[in-house]
Amino acid sequence: MTKYLTLLRHGEAEHGYGQSGDFKRKLTRDGKYKLQRLANVLKERKVEFDLLLKSPATRTVETAGIIRDAVLSHEDREEGVLYLAETDDIIKVLNKLSDDIHKVMVVGHNPGISALLSFLTNEYQISLSPGMMAVVELHADKWELGLTRGMGTLQEILQ
Numbered sequence: 001m002t003k004y005l006t007l008l009r010h011g012e013a014e015h016g017y018g019q020s021g022d023f024k025r026k027l028t029r030d031g032k033y034k035l036q037r038l039a040n041v042l043k044e045r046k047v048e049f050d051l052l053l054k055s056p057a058t059r060t061v062e063t064a065g066i067i068r069d070a071v072l073s074h075e076d077r078e079e080g081v082l083y084l085a086e087t088d089d090i091i092k093v094l095n096k097l098s099d100d101i102h103k104v105m106v107v108g109h110n111p112g113i114s115a116l117l118s119f120l121t122n123e124y125q126i127s128l129s130p131g132m133m134a135v136v137e138l139h140a141d142k143w144e145l146g147l148t149r150g151m152g153t154l155q156e157i158l159q
Contacts, residue, residue: 003138003146004155005094005120006049006105008067009113009128011035013059023083027062034131035063038158039070048072053093054107055082063131064107073105082108087115097143120152132159 012031016022027035052073054064061078068076081089090112097104106113114128120136128134135155138146146152 001102001141003140003143004103005136005138005146005152006103006133007113007117007128007136008063008105008107008133009110009130010055010057010059010063010107011066012130023057025057025059027059031059031130032062032066034159035066038131038133039066041158042067043070046072048074049103049105050074050101051097051103052076052105052107053079053082055085055109056080057083057109060107060109067105067107082106084109085112087112087119090116091147094147095144099142101143117154119149120147121154122150123154126154126157129159132157134158 011027011034013025014028016025049071052064052068054060056078079093081093085108090106110128117126117134118124134157136152137155138152140146140151
């Protein structure tokens with residue numbers, strides 16, 4: 001069965017300084033507003049995920065919360081390695097998933113989240129802005145096989 005990977009860059013966040021300041025950055029009012037608009041579209045479409053993975057940073061937790069309130073997610077999990085993760089780190093997390101899981105959303109950070117999108121789809125002109133979401137269809141029934149260069153087809157981008 002085909003796998004679907006939804007990549008969501010966290011919403012617009014306030015400015016922060018230093019490593020601890022970056023980790024604790026909260027969403028701005030505008031960031032929350034735009035995410036709520038996205039959440040309304042997802043709710044209207046009755047979007048569902050088997051698993052929602054997120055970075056533990058404040059802005060990604062807040063982003064995931066807004067989306068989770070609008071969609072059905074069977075499991076919600078924080079993964080510490082997703083904080084400012086590179087493409088390889090995100091792939092390692094996804095490769096550990098059970099193949100019984102078919103629809104996954106990852107809420108993360110740039111540049112890793114956009115780099116993963118480019119890697120999977122060979123679409124190199126796309127850089128996800130804050131609050132932007134991309135849906136990728138992976139042409140494999142196992143996560144390990146689907147998470148290789150060019151194995152995905154970009155289905156949709158929403159913001």
